[in-house]
Amino acid sequence: MSAPAFTPPARPEFLRDRRPSVPVHRRPVLAERHTSPVAAPAAIALPIAPAVVVESRGVSTHFGAGSGVVSALPIVIGYFPVAFALGIMAATMKLSFMATALMSLIVYAGSSQFVALSLLGAGASGWTIVLTTFVVNFRHFLMSLSLSRHLSSWPRSRRILLGLQLTDETFALLQSQAARKDPGEAHCFAVTHLAHASWFLGTIVGYWVSWLLPDTKQFGLDFAMCGMFIAMIVLQAANRMMVLAGLSAAAIAITLKAAGFGPGAVLFAAILGAGIGMGMEKWNSRSS
Amino acid sequence: MEFTQLLIIVFGMALVTAVPRIVPLGFLAGRPMPIWFEVWLKYVPISILSAMLIVDVVWRENELDLSPATNLMMHATLIAFLIAWYTRSLFATVAGGVIVLALLRHFS
Numbered sequence: 001m002s003a004p005a006f007t008p009p010a011r012p013e014f015l016r017d018r019r020p021s022v023p024v025h026r027r028p029v030l031a032e033r034h035t036s037p038v039a040a041p042a043a044i045a046l047p048i049a050p051a052v053v054v055e056s057r058g059v060s061t062h063f064g065a066g067s068g069v070v071s072a073l074p075i076v077i078g079y080f081p082v083a084f085a086l087g088i089m090a091a092t093m094k095l096s097f098m099a100t101a102l103m104s105l106i107v108y109a110g111s112s113q114f115v116a117l118s119l120l121g122a123g124a125s126g127w128t129i130v131l132t133t134f135v136v137n138f139r140h141f142l143m144s145l146s147l148s149r150h151l152s153s154w155p156r157s158r159r160i161l162l163g164l165q166l167t168d169e170t171f172a173l174l175q176s177q178a179a180r181k182d183p184g185e186a187h188c189f190a191v192t193h194l195a196h197a198s199w200f201l202g203t204i205v206g207y208w209v210s211w212l213l214p215d216t217k218q219f220g221l222d223f224a225m226c227g228m229f230i231a232m233i234v235l236q237a238a239n240r241m242m243v244l245a246g247l248s249a250a251a252i253a254i255t256l257k258a259a260g261f262g263p264g265a266v267l268f269a270a271i272l273g274a275g276i277g278m279g280m281e282k283w284n285s286r287s288s
Numbered sequence: 289m290e291f292t293q294l295l296i297i298v299f300g301m302a303l304v305t306a307v308p309r310i311v312p313l314g315f316l317a318g319r320p321m322p323i324w325f326e327v328w329l330k331y332v333p334i335s336i337l338s339a340m341l342i343v344d345v346v347w348r349e350n351e352l353d354l355s356p357a358t359n360l361m362m363h364a365t366l367i368a369f370l371i372a373w374y375t376r377s378l379f380a381t382v383a384g385g386v387i388v389l390a391l392l393r394h395f396s
Contacts, residue, residue: 220390277331
């Protein structure tokens with residue numbers, strides 16, 4: 001199977017964004033999408049998410065629950081061992097099973113759960129743990145904001161439900177798909193539910209079979225999430241300013257980390273990196 | 289630590305995690321925003337993904353590890369970038385990176 005040609009994020013979308021006189025919810029494309037979600041001809045549906053959907057030979061090239069399941073596979077495969085490790089960690093700390101499972105179910109934010117466990121182990125106060133969780137997870141605000149531009153035709157209740165299950169990985173995937181065309185509720189919820197289930201089940205299984213202590217690292221599975229980020233970064237890197245924003249954010253993140261900045265490093269790096277991209281774009285449009 | 293206290297912490301964590309996730313999607317979608325803000329927002333995904341990636345790759349065991357000899361993730365990252373660039377495929381990138389890392393660990 002040959003790799004599908006890559007279609008960079010469509011220019012017109014970006015041009016539309018610069019005209020605030022047209023309210024987002026009245027954009028013709030979105031309105032049409034909302035009334036006939038299934039009727040889009042395959043020729044149009046095909047280039048939307050070439051990296052994910054076209055690979056699913058046999059599965060419809062339309063967005064739907066099926067394409068969601070296929071898209072979610074790398075996340076499901078990536079989440080399970082990480083959640084497994086989380087479960088092991090909680091079990092070795094003798095944390096209650098109920099609390100561990102509940103955390104994966106209702107907090108559902110990987111890195112902050114690991115941080116919370118290590119804070120609990122260090123005997124930190126509840127306030128410290130909750131506040132740290134807030135700082136670590138506030139980056140989801142930016143992700144939710146970014147995604148909200150593409151899904152504004154959805155009913156509010158559904159947008160809120162999707163927001164509840166927003167993680168780094170589901171965001172990376174859904175944003176790259178939604179940036180080209182609204183993938184629809186069935187697709188998006190198939191992705192988020194499966195990812196959530198994988199995380200939850202991984203935690204439980206890890207907790208109960210912690211005595212097995214398998215070294216998941218030898219399989220290189222801890223790279224699955226990184227690989228996913230890399231693919232999404234490359235898909236986003238449509239021009240020099242995008243690349244510059246990404247490189248700046250990376251440089252800032254690592255500088256802040258090395259300076260002992262702790263949990264907020266990624267958030268601040270993302271804000272500043274995007275600011276540099278914006279600055280470059282303004283500067284370019286002025287000088288040309 | 290008491291179980292009820294632990295439960296309160298977990299619910300607190302859930303609350304402070306859910307609110308930032310919900311507010312923009314639920315209450316800011318479709319609102320007109322200043323142009324500069326929309327331009328800035330366009331650069332948020334790549335910035336946030338890059339920041340998360342670099343921390344995952346070079347921040348090992350609470351310190352910076354830029355040594356090619358000990359940090360095998362860096363090699364896998366480089367190769368995964370090449371795969372992503374040429375194939376534009378999510379699956380090939382993830383699978384390629386995982387295989388490269390597993391092989392590197394096996395032979396080192």
